[in-house]
Amino acid sequence: MIREITQADKEIFMAMAKEFYSSEAVAHDLDSRIIETNFSTAINEPHRLRAFIIEDGDMPVGFALISFYYATEVGGLVVLIEDVYLSEACRGKGLGSKFIEFVEKEYPPAKRFHLEVAEGNTRAIALYKKLGYDVLDYVQMVKNM
Secondary structure (H helix, E strand, C coil): CEEECCHHHHHHHHHHHHHHHCCCCCCCCCCHHHHHHHHHHHHHCCCCEEEEEEEECCEEEEEEEEEEEEECCCCEEEEEEEEEEECHHHCCCCHHHHHHHHHHHHCCCCCEEEECCCCCCHHHHHHHHHCCCCCCCCCCCCCCC
16 A cells, blocks of 8 residues: 555654665665655645655555656656665565556656666666666766755
């Protein structure tokens, strides 16, 4: 089951997010204050950032975050799948695929679904390719403020 996050999910979200952001699935750790800000933004500004809890039965086993922007390259809405985390015990059960399919159905007007994955996360790359995602030939550059 995939459901919108609620305020009551804060503790479980924080624990899973800390685990995710300190794993090899991401390029670097994320400060707890940023994780708090992400949670608050998802609760208070879902038009900017939406957060979901992924459950196996009635047990929370993961979370996912998505955001949105307009891309001139495709002339429309892009849904950015920011983070998808599943506990180790629940990987390989199809829950990641179900989440991606859920998001794609949730936003039929989207012109593109975009996600990033660490080069070493071969399992995730294989899943995303299986679901029809392609590697872009761009070098990403950022300037953090």
